[in-house]
Amino acid sequence: EGKAELNHELRRNGIELEEDELNRALEKLGPRHNCPTAEDMYAAIGYGGVPVWKVIPKVREVWQKKHRAAAPAAPRVPAPSTPKRSAGVVVEGMDNCLVKFARCCNPLPGDEIIGFITRGFGVSIHKRNCSNVPRDLSAAPEPERWVRVHWAGGVREEFKATLEIVAEDRPGLLADITQQVFNLHLFIHSLNSRETKDGHAVISATISVRNIDQMKNVIARLSKIDGILSVRRP
Numbered sequence: 001e002g003k004a005e006l007n008h009e010l011r012r013n014g015i016e017l018e019e020d021e022l023n024r025a026l027e028k029l030g031p032r033h034n035c036p037t038a039e040d041m042y043a044a045i046g047y048g049g050v051p052v053w054k055v056i057p058k059v060r061e062v063w064q065k066k067h068r069a070a071a072p073a074a075p076r077v078p079a080p081s082t083p084k085r086s087a088g089v090v091v092e093g094m095d096n097c098l099v100k101f102a103r104c105c106n107p108l109p110g111d112e113i114i115g116f117i118t119r120g121f122g123v124s125i126h127k128r129n130c131s132n133v134p135r136d137l138s139a140a141p142e143p144e145r146w147v148r149v150h151w152a153g154g155v156r157e158e159f160k161a162t163l164e165i166v167a168e169d170r171p172g173l174l175a176d177i178t179q180q181v182f183n184l185h186l187f188i189h190s191l192n193s194r195e196t197k198d199g200h201a202v203i204s205a206t207i208s209v210r211n212i213d214q215m216k217n218v219i220a221r222l223s224k225i226d227g228i229l230s231v232r233r234p
Contacts, residue, residue: 002043005046022059024062089123092148094147114126161209163233164202165177219233
């Protein structure tokens with residue numbers, strides 16, 4: 001019963017894997033649910049111990065890796081996580097300095113940005129409306145450490161960005177979200193869900209995008225999914 005339910009959900013989401021590939025994916029996921037074998041996972045899905053929607057993202061990850069391996073190699077610039085020189089941002093009045101992107105707000109090309117001179121780690125780039133950026137810079141402690149910055153032309157790097165999704169919780173919700181992102185040929189770094197007291201699901205999704213326009217497209221796509229109440233950048 002559990003195997004049939006899982007296979008039905010996989011077909012519904014357009015995921016095709018050989019049986020041995022699927023079993024290996026389930027065996028990797030099994031320890032999280034006290035299921036040492038694929039058969040144990042099928043049984044748990046069958047009696048409701050493991051909701052099928054919790055399994056789909058892991059299986060989809062295996063499927064995505066398989067498709068990426070089979071696809072022609074394409075140039076891909078990883079999202080910057082450590083200070084780099086330039087990194088698509090011009091710091092006014094400073095040449096060839098190290099910059100890094102603040103994880104508190106994850107700025108994207110197209111966002112209004114500002115820089116903060118750190119101690120030993122270059123210039124940290126924030127969205128201008130980030131909660132960690134004072135509204136009145138002149139009244140901030142050490143205002144001289146805040147510097148003007150702007151995006152360089154022709155930025156081709158990919159940037160990590162986080163979305164907060166609020167939805168009516170239902171089976172297949174995470175699968176529908178990952179499918180929409182995959183349809184846009186974008187990579188999901190993480191997808192975490194929690195349930196609120198009123199029964200809603202709050203999902204944090206971290207993906208790679210090139211700019212704010214691409215992010216707006218993602219938000220528009222996700223907003224059309226059945227049961228989605230809101231999608232926003234934190």
